[in-house]
Amino acid sequence: MDDLPVPRMIIARVQPGTSLDLAALRARVTQVAPSASVDDHRAWIERMRSMTNATVLAGLGILALVIVATIISVSFATRGAMAANRPIVEVLHFVGAGDRYIANRFLRHFLRLGLEGGVIGGGVAMLVFGFSESIAGWFSGTPVGDQFAALLGTFSLRPSGYVVLAVQALAIGAITAVASRQTLFATLNDVD
Numbered sequence: 001m002d003d004l005p006v007p008r009m010i011i012a013r014v015q016p017g018t019s020l021d022l023a024a025l026r027a028r029v030t031q032v033a034p035s036a037s038v039d040d041h042r043a044w045i046e047r048m049r050s051m052t053n054a055t056v057l058a059g060l061g062i063l064a065l066v067i068v069a070t071i072i073s074v075s076f077a078t079r080g081a082m083a084a085n086r087p088i089v090e091v092l093h094f095v096g097a098g099d100r101y102i103a104n105r106f107l108r109h110f111l112r113l114g115l116e117g118g119v120i121g122g123g124v125a126m127l128v129f130g131f132s133e134s135i136a137g138w139f140s141g142t143p144v145g146d147q148f149a150a151l152l153g154t155f156s157l158r159p160s161g162y163v164v165l166a167v168q169a170l171a172i173g174a175i176t177a178v179a180s181r182q183t184l185f186a187t188l189n190d191v192d
Contacts, residue, residue, distance in 0.1 A: 070172060071179045074110065078183040081106070089188070099188050107181045114176025118169030125165050129157050 014020050026038045092102055132155035139145030157165075 067172075067175060070175055074114070074176045074179040075183045078106065078110065078180040079187065081109075093188065099185065102188065103181050103184045106184045107177050110180035111173055111177035115170070115173035117176070118172035121172070122165045122169035126162055129155060129161070133157075 022038065022040055029036050029038055089102055093099070136145065136149070136155055139148070
């Protein structure tokens with residue numbers, strides 16, 4: 001074992017605000033020790049940053065797909081409700097109830113349903129993040145926890161993240177209400 005070459009590693013940290021000339025550093029190191037090499041982690045860090053940005057964009061794309069699916073689902077649910085209640089809507093329409101009055105009734109109903117769904121979904125998301133934070137806390141300081149945090153980051157949310165989840169729940173309710181109102185007006189135009 002004593003005859004085996006042991007690689008030596010020197011870690012150099014650059015003070016913030018100073019510029020680093022890697023070509024000059026490589027030349028000086030090669031002069032002093034011809035078999036030595038200089039490793040720069042910027043390329044690796046840039047790949048990790050690109051992967052993180054791609055993951056965030058994929059998450060935003062999935063969120064957009066969920067919102068579109070919500071709008072489509074609400075439109076079909078409203079059409080189903082309109083088909084079931086079409087005689088009532090026609091009677092209301094023919095007795096003189098305004099389209100806005102009928103639409104506002106449906107809007108309230110679907111707004112309530114959308115808010116209930118948003119609150120349930122947002123609440124479950126908040127619980128999942130809170131639970132994962134506590135599990136990460138159990139493993140922090142252990143080799144597994146440190147490697148997991150270094151590779152994937154932490155599953156913790158700042159208070160602003162919880163606010164965003166709450167706003168998203170409200171947005172789901174609003175999207176549900178607006179989509180149902182638009183679908184109802186399209187259906188009422190067919191009644192005439």
